[in-house]
Amino acid sequence: MTPGGCTQNTLRILHWLSKGDITTYMFGAIGNDSNGKFLKTEVEKANVQTRYATKPLATGLMISLVFNQHRSLAGNIGASELYTEADLKHADNMTILSSVGLIYMEGFFITNRLPVAKNIMTFxxxxxxxxxxxxxxxxxxxxxKDAVKEFVEASDILFGNLDEFECLMKNNGKNDFVSYAKELVNGTSKMVVITNGSEKVQCVEASRATEFQVPTLQNSKVVDTTGAGDSFVSGFLYGYMQKKDMLTCVKWGCQTAQQVIQYIGVQLPKEVFAFDK
Known part of the structure; x- marks a missing residue:
């Protein structure tokens, strides 16, 4: 068993990439059970500071079934779905949020926690x-549909894979993802990043729309693609925090994902690899 959760995966890897130069915080909820204690311990081992609320429900679990390069996920997010606005504003949480430069939210967080998610977006x-x-x-x-549209438009960086983005376009009566991404950016500093597995990454920012060919990785090295997207976000955000251009951020995202998928579960290799410049 390994610690999971999309955002927790991303934060653990982000802290690992930065070699401790970036401080990360995880907000969410766990149950008062052995799995909750395990999760807290493992996430904090990766030097992510946790701000968990404890709830009277079991800590969420996910099982990943892997056969060759095919994967199927089944999950129950459990206690995390009970996170409230009061939990968010408890103790010094708002002081911490005021001190950070970037806040990352996964789409799963809006399920049953929409008021909290909107509070964060407004903040x-x-x-x-x-x-x-x-x-x-x-x-x-x-x-x-309506909630996602609101968060999409409010975001400074939008991540999604091609299937998700095609669904988003369909909801909004669009049929070309580059044109739609340009419409979302609309001359702002917003970035839209669309992944497609081992195929090209499409990315749009104010100055241009471009694509990045994902480097080839030998099939024999691919062990488990669980967390590939989470680790891509880690590499991208690390580049963003280093003020790299968008293509370098995408490149670092791909390199990070390719490191992580060579292990079972989202594990951190002992040594941080060197990014191609």
């Missing part, structure tokens, strides 16, 4: 914090 806008949002799953884009 970012009011306090001029960079807000990164990940579509995460096509069914979320479809089931929460």
């Amino acid at each position: 970012c806008k009011k306090n001029k914090k960079s807000f990164a949002f990940n579509l995460c799953a096509s069914y979320l884009v479809e089931s929460y």
Whole structure:
């Protein structure tokens, strides 16, 4: 068993990439059970500072079934779905949020926690914090159309895979993802990043729309693609925090993902690899 959760994966890897130069915080909820204690211990081992609320429900679990390069996920997010606005504003949480430069939210967070998610989105806008949002799953884009549209438009960095983005376009009556991404950017500093597995990454920013060919990785080295997207976001955000251009951020995202998928589960290699410059 390994610690999971999309955002937790991303934060653990981001801290690992930075060699401790970046401080990361995880906000969420766990149950008062052995799995909750395990998760807290493992996430903090990666030097991510946790701000968990404890709930009277089991800590979420996910099982990943892997056969060759095919993967199927089944999950129950459990206690994390009970996170409230009161939890967010408890103790010194808001002080911590005021001190950070970027806030990252996964699409799964809006399920049953929409008021909290909107509170965070509004906080970012009011306090001029960079807000990164990940579509995460096509069914979320479809089931929460209005909410997703709001978060998509409010984000400074938008992540999604091609299937998720096609669903987003369909919801909004669009048929060309580059044109739609340009419409979302609309002359701002917003970045839109669309992944497609081992195929090209499409990315749009104010100055240009471009694509990046994912480097080839030998099939024999691919062990488990669980967390590939989470680790891509880690590499991208690390580049963003280093003020790299968008293509370098995408390149670093791909390199990070290719490191992580060579292990079972989202594990951190002992040594941080060197990015290609």
